[in-house]
Amino acid sequence: MDDLFLNFSILEKFIFFRVIRLYMENQYILKIGSKGEIFPPKEVRETLGFTSNQPILVKVYKNRMIIQKLESVDEILNKPASAKISYHALKQLKSEFD
Secondary structure, eight states: OHHHHHHHHHHHHHHHHHHHHHHOOOOOOOOBOTTSOBOOOHHHHHHHTOOTTOOEEEEEETTEEEEEEOOOHHHHHTSOOOOOOOHHHHHHHHHHHO
């Protein structure tokens, strides 16, 4: 019985640390240039898909700055649909537009 408890305890810790690892965020220390520019490292730009001259959204909340990529219309339209609809609902929706 002790072996079973020990194995469960190890598994429980593994799952806990795995969950923590999933929610960890990468952090980088950046310097602000002489003209106020912020240059994210190459790894960050590649991960987020930033390109040169791309518009981005900056959100300021209390003492935090959140930088978010703005997607183009093409990027939004080329994403696979995430909504699911039944055949009957689709048929009813179609009839409303006929």
